[in-house]
Amino acid sequence: MASGFTFANATVENGFSDLVHDHLKGVGRLFYLTSPKDTMYERKEDVPNFFKQSWPYFFIFMILEHLLLRLEGKKGIRLNDGITSISHGILQECGRLIWRGAESYLYTWIYSNYRLVELPWNHTLTWYAAAIGVDFCYYWMHRACHEVHILWAQHQVHHTSEDFNMGVGIRQSVLQGWCGFIFYLPLALVIPPAQFVTHYQFSYLYMFWIHTEAIKSLGPLEYILNTPSHHRVHHGSNKYCLDVNYGGVLIIWDRLFGTFRPETDKVKIVYGLIYNQPSFNPVYLQMFYTGYVVEKFRRLQGWGDKLRAIFWGPSWEPGTPRLGDEDMKVDVEGRDKYDVHLPAWLNTYLVLHYAVVLYGFFELASKHMGMTPFTVLVFVLYVIASLTIIGMIFDQSQYAPILEVLRCSALAFLTRSVAAPGVGTILQTMYVVSAMFWCLYTLKLLEIKKTSKVD
Structure with a gap:
């Protein structure tokens, strides 16, 4: 990992607020300044559990973000919403503890039996090829999670918070890893399993820090990287924010495939689902939307429409395009956040x-x-x-x-x-x-x- 982003190097001219702000930016820089030689592994079993190692840092930066927001006169991370986000991250990790990495078995089997080339595991080009390949597949996986109803039923939990902060970065679905893993399998024809597992983790670790309102812009890097500015648009439930900015580390895929939309001062972003669920119960938030898919399947007549209810977009109805009629989609312009005040x-x-x-x-x-x-x-x-x-x-x-x-x-x-x-x-x-x-x-x-x- 590259070093140099210590408290001693931060700008302190404007006080503690700038100190925290510079460190939050430093999180993102660390990810793409990582030295390939430090993270090359021959066997999948040798790859460290970067998720597990990162949990203390997740908490530290959530605290720093909260302090910065409070210094700016904002509420910061709400206790109930922040704990709910952490609970989702724990639920996801509990799933990993049960199936013990079984998601990657099929990837390893395909690579062992059907790989097309033998890329050297310790070569820098292999490392970068894995990084770009994983990010490209993430774009299509993420896009599918928004455009395929049954996949959205799992992914939607990531969008249930009506706040936008780093806690949302660990608010993940328990089943999305299984549902979305198929999109990475083509890489098994080329990329060694150890390199895939490494960058699969790096991709999600990078995306933790872009869930924040504390960083406004990264300047020229906005053209290449996915940043907090781009991701704020993705998490909005305003009509202007729907179905855009799917990138993981790089935003270039959205620019190439026509799904990019920049942040604008003309629209105040409203976070959460279009029809948000009032709850801080993590298990309920993980599961409730699947009931909508089942209800829609039962409501429609004919097997053609029933299957479309599952595999077409969440807004699709009979007689409309695959992703639904744009004119019929709700434009959320503002609402009161769900909150319960306890003693x-x-x-x-x-x-x-x-x-x-x-x-x-x-x-x-x-x-x-x-x-x-x-x-x-x-x-x-x-x-x-x-x-x-x-x-x-x-x-x-x-x-x-x-x-x-x-x-x-x-x-x-x-x-x-x-x-x-x-x-x-x-x-x-x-x-x-x-x-x-x-x-x-x-x-x-x-x-x-x-x-x-x-x-």
Whole structure:
């Protein structure tokens, strides 16, 4: 990795705001200044898990971005929305822990049996060919995720936030890796698996930092690279923002294939889905849109239209073009963001329990290869259940209190035998107290309902 982007090198003439701003820009520069020689690997198994290594930096730059936005007089990253974004990233990583890299098996099999050329794994040209090839395939995969209804059902979770910040960069679909992997398979005829896996990770790591409103422009680099300016347009639900700027690292593919649209001061971008879902429950946001696809499939008559409901664009209706009638598409010009205001003590409670879930997740991620698949599955289910219930509390769901009683009760029992003695005692006490509190809270709710019913 190239060096030189340290706090000592940042411009400080305009204070801390410029310091943070320069470092956020430095994130992007680091990705395309990476030395090929430092990231060449002969075997796929030798490629580091760059995603896992990057999680601490994700959190650091989210904090820096939040501070910069607050210094500019903006709200910064909302607690409920930011935690929801992180939860989606954890859900995606939990999926990877379960299938343990199985997505790349088919790629490796094709390369081993049907490759057309033998490119040297340690040659610079191979490294750059992999970088360009992965980015080219990402463009078409990403475009398909917006233009094919069933793929959009998985990808849409990335667009569910009504904010635009670096947290959105890790708000990813659990199943998109499987659904979109087919678009990369042609590379297996040429690119060695280790180089593919390396740049597949680099591509997504680069795209983390372009989810921000803290950086306005990168000057001449805007013509070549995908930047925050370009990606803000992509995430808008305004009609002017739909179906454009699909690039990953490079924006040249959009310029070549007619899907580029620059940012303009004339339109205030409204983020989120056209018909946004009011929820901070990550599992619900992952799954709800698939129900729309099923409903549309059932509603239409004839197998031709039923299949088009799945494989044509999300806006398609019988008698319209593949991507729908442009005149019928909704132009979102403004709306109030979904938000639920909780008391400070409850936010503190949720942050504390969320921190414990994060600790458990990182412990699982570091030790999962030494565990049986069943044990990994059990811990993954614990993480998913915890993230779901915390999201439901943020939503003030009527079912959240009783589910939190059950969660804390179960964890109070499990931590006694799973956690280390000292840590186990602390966690067990925390879960017992939490379960008792929510039990009393739930009984109070039941009493209120009973009195109301009698009256």
